[in-house]
């Protein structure tokens with residue numbers, strides 16, 4: 530699991546090569562999807578509806594862009610697409626797109642003022658082929674979502690149809706973007722040097738501003754869909770996880786980096802260590818043998834400096850996993866595995882950012898700000914420190930030129946910025 534600097538440098542070079550292939554539309558794991566948008570000026574203003582659909586939890590925001598890089602969230606609503614008590618599940622393959630978008634439309638209606646007309650920006654955090662700013666065809670679902678009737682279809686149209694069907698006429702969808710793009714727009718709204726944005730959360734992906742884009746003379750934001758990158762050294766645990774996932778062979782990097790999978794990786798490693806008699810010996814592992822029983826929240830708990838008392842962790846294993854005899858060494862080994870999985874995630878992500886920097890600024894002469902959103906970066910103990918350390922190691926004497934910047938609500942605020950730019954932007958009209 531430990532990746533030395535030399536491996537990270539190789540990964541960065543391979544990532545850059547794949548970016549070039551993707552831009553040239555040669556077969557590669559990187560889709561390099563144009564967003565039909567460039568950077569905002571920071572002076573955009575107005576009130577917009579932002580729909581943020583990035584997983585099983587959907588958010589709707591009323592955002593006021595104040596100009597001068599500032600914004601205000603006027604109101605917000607957050608709701609799950611899947612009821613934990615099993616009442617409904619709009620993410621299941623048995624559900625049709627119409628049902629899903631009718632549900633979302635009703636929620637939009639409940640947030641907006643009936644007398645006002647709004648433009649809506651939609652952050653849809655799945656791989657989409659944009660044909661214009663408000664036309665995005667879902668290539669495939671990721672993050673284990675499977676609602677029927679949407680793959681290959683225009684997401685923009687699905688929302689427009691649902692709003693019409695619900696007789697909601699005062700909300701006008703005008704932009705669909707990826708969450709990385711939203712984060713970049715939000716980062717660049719505040720900081721002019723921001724030209725890369727990344728999500729380190731349930732999913733993982735990065736976008737950047739391509740100055741010489743092959744589609745037009747203007748700079749264009751490109752959604753790399755870097756979670757699908759596959760030229761990385763994989764361990765047998767990665768293969769095991771992949772084989773039991775919804776889509777084996779896909780999203781290779783994401784399965785090593787993102788919060789959706791880190792807990793499962795730890796679980797698989799523990800089970801293998803148990804088979805070798807190195808951890809939790811003389812225990813019944815029935816509960817721990819169940820897929821998905823460990824999550825990134827557990828890793829966070831295990832590594833949190835506030836709660837790292839061994840007793841708390843022991844209690845968790847006894848209560849949740851029904852283990853009976855746990856030694857201090859078991860807990861220390863568990864923490865070590867959590868640390869290894871966390872650090873590998875941060876180091877891999879850093880290597881891909883270096884690949885992007887080498888592509889946009891080969892001699893690294895300019896300042897770059899990388900906007901970051903996502904719970905791994907924001908909340909997982911020491912994750913951001915590992916990421917920064919690794920970037921610094923790789924950048925050596927150029928380390929001062931690259932800055933990471935946490936952008937909260939990037940996908941929501943970014944959707945509002947995209948909606949504000951929709952009129953001005955000529956791509957795809």
Ligand code: GLC
Pocket residue numbers: 583653654655656657671672707708709728731732733734735754756783
């Ligand atoms: C998944 C999606 C991608 C999204 C990322 C972060 O990788 O495919 O579009 O940006 O998750 O949410």
